Amino acid sequence: MTLQDRAYAIFxxxxxxxxxxxxxxxxxxxxxxxxxxxxxxxxxGTRFKVFKAVGVPRDPFEKFEDAAQVHKYTGICPSVAIHxxxxxxxxxxxxxxxxxxxxVRIGAVNPNLFQEDEYIFGSVTNxxxxxxxxxxxxxxxxxxxxxxxxxxxxxxxxxxxxxxxGQADIRKRKAWMHEALSEMYQAMxxxxxxxxxxxxxxxxxxxxxxxxxxxxxxxxxxxxxxxxVLVDTGHHAQGTNVEHIxxxxxxxxxxxxxxxxxxxxxxxxxxxGSVNPYELFLIFYQILEAAADPNAGIRHTAEQIAYMIxxxxxxxxxxxAMLRSVLNVQTxxxxxxLVNLEEVREAQERQxxxxxxxxVRSAYEIDVTxxxxxxxxEQGVPAxxxxxxxxxxYGESILARGKGGASW
Numbered sequence: 001m002t003l004q005d006r007a008y009a010i011f012x013x014x015x016x017x018x019x020x021x022x023x024x025x026x027x028x029x030x031x032x033x034x035x036x037x038x039x040x041x042x043x044x045g046t047r048f049k050v051f052k053a054v055g056v057p058r059d060p061f062e063k064f065e066d067a068a069q070v071h072k073y074t075g076i077c078p079s080v081a082i083h084x085x086x087x088x089x090x091x092x093x094x095x096x097x098x099x100x101x102x103x104v105r106i107g108a109v110n111p112n113l114f115q116e117d118e119y120i121f122g123s124v125t126n127x128x129x130x131x132x133x134x135x136x137x138x139x140x141x142x143x144x145x146x147x148x149x150x151x152x153x154x155x156x157x158x159x160x161x162x163x164x165x166g167q168a169d170i171r172k173r174k175a176w177m178h179e180a181l182s183e184m185y186q187a188m189x190x191x192x193x194x195x196x197x198x199x200x201x202x203x204x205x206x207x208x209x210x211x212x213x214x215x216x217x218x219x220x221x222x223x224x225x226x227x228x229v230l231v232d233t234g235h236h237a238q239g240t241n242v243e244h245i246x247x248x249x250x251x252x253x254x255x256x257x258x259x260x261x262x263x264x265x266x267x268x269x270x271x272x273g274s275v276n277p278y279e280l281f282l283i284f285y286q287i288l289e290a291a292a293d294p295n296a297g298i299r300h301t302a303e304q305i306a307y308m309i310x311x312x313x314x315x316x317x318x319x320x321a322m323l324r325s326v327l328n329v330q331t332x333x334x335x336x337x338l339v340n341l342e343e344v345r346e347a348q349e350r351q352x353x354x355x356x357x358x359x360v361r362s363a364y365e366i367d368v369t370x371x372x373x374x375x376x377x378e379q380g381v382p383a384x385x386x387x388x389x390x391x392x393x394y395g396e397s398i399l400a401r402g403k404g405g406a407s408w
Contacts, residue, residue, distance in 0.1 A: 004373055004383070011370040018340055022371065025337045028288075029375055032333055034260075034326050035079045035107045035308040036070055038063040038087050041319070043407035044312035051314055055398040056405025060087040061098050062398075063406065068102035069394055070322050073385035075376070077326055079107030081155065081308055084142055086112065086408055092148045106149040108195070108257075108308060111142045114159035114203075115408075122160040124180035125173035125209050132176055139184040147189060153306055154188075155230055155259070156181075157197040161204020161211075173209050178222060185223045195230035195256040195306065196220050200237055202267055213245045220254055228256025232310060233272075233279070234263035243282040250290040253297050257306030258283075260329060269311050271321060273328030280329070281364050284336035292341055312408065319395065323386050334371055338363040 001009075012022050041063045045051045057063040064080055071077040080099065089095050099106055113123035113135050121127070123135035142154060160177070162168050185194060198216040199208055210216050213229055220227035229249050233242060249255035260280070262270040273280045291302035307329065313321040339360055347356035373383045382388035389395070 007370040041066045075379045075381040081108040083110040108153040125160040136180040161208035194227040197230040199235040232259035234267045247286045253301045259310030272325040280332040334368040
């Protein structure tokens with residue numbers, strides 16, 4: 001028996017004593033997919049400068065090649081989100097075939113409505129009807145791209161807002177937003193989902209047109225069942241209870257997906273789980289608790305959540321940084337699967353505060369390395385994905401690209 005076999009046998013016995021069936025845990029772990037973003041592989045930076053790195057992809061095709069490495073070593077990243085026009089190409093069928101040849105697929109399509117000069121005072125909420133038309137046409141363009149590449153999701157984030165009181169009519173802007181999204185909604189195929197993101201500030205400092213989950217939730221409700229809320233974990237005020245938002249949206253069957261990253265102060269876009277891993281764990285705990293609910297609607301919503309990374313790595317090497325984010329997500333999901341939900345429920349019914357809290361926290365404190373190593377062996381990927389990638393030579397081979405890669 002190898003050292004890993006002994007470690008797993010001990011781990012399995014420990015979890016059995018806690019009432020956890022590891023075969024069921026592994027089964028659920030094998031179903032999670034984490035989508036990585038094309039822009040996470042390109043040059044990025046701060047608000048003051050984009051830092052150019054050697055070996056960065058020069059076009060969307062090379063972005064997919066790098067993303068395929070993350071999937072190769074983790075086994076859980078089969079899709080890659082694209083951003084238009086950052087990933088605009090003349091032939092989307094060609095890009096799709098290229099992705100297929102690498103063993104990955106094109107995931108969510110992300111429209112860009114914040115980098116044109118005309119959008120200085122807003123895109124779909126601009127008081128100029130011609131600019132609103134341009135913005136809406138871009139949304140419709142992204143729907144067509146989605147149909148071409150086989151995508152079933154659109155991630156929408158708007159920088160629209162104002163900096164000063166009286167600068168614009170807030171209620172009119174709300175109506176214009178709904179008008180544009182309604183047109184996009186009507187253009188989607190029945191299998192497509194519109195994931196509406198929110199952000200309480202930045203770049204707008206007085207008001208943002210979709211400032212919080214409630215506004216996104218209200219907009220999604222007005223549009224219909226194919227519209228849901230997208231939670232970016234970095235888009236909240238200090239102290240916000242993100243897992244509470246997750247539970248609420250799950251109960252309303254309106255949680256569509258996540259843009260995972262970490263924050264310390266504002267929208268820092270740091271590596272997932274690097275600042276507050278317990279929050280990430282608690283988010284998964286709420287999702288798994290909902291998935292175990294006999295309410296079929298809630299269970300279906302929990303099972304259809306899109307888990308996506310949204311990071312722009314500025315000082316980190318791109319592929320290792322993405323690997324770290326993905327592995328952090330997998331680790332916290334594995335820990336959440338070790339929560340004995342029955343034990344929690346019994347403690348809640350007894351109103352035993354400490355026992356309930358302990359039932360959740362004790363799972364977080366477990367070292368899941370033996371479980372993840374065993375899982376990866378079964379999936380045919382390296383036991384240590386980061387080490388395997390760093391030893392593969394791929395990082396050195398792409399240095400031939402030189403500087404001057406793709407950037408936002």
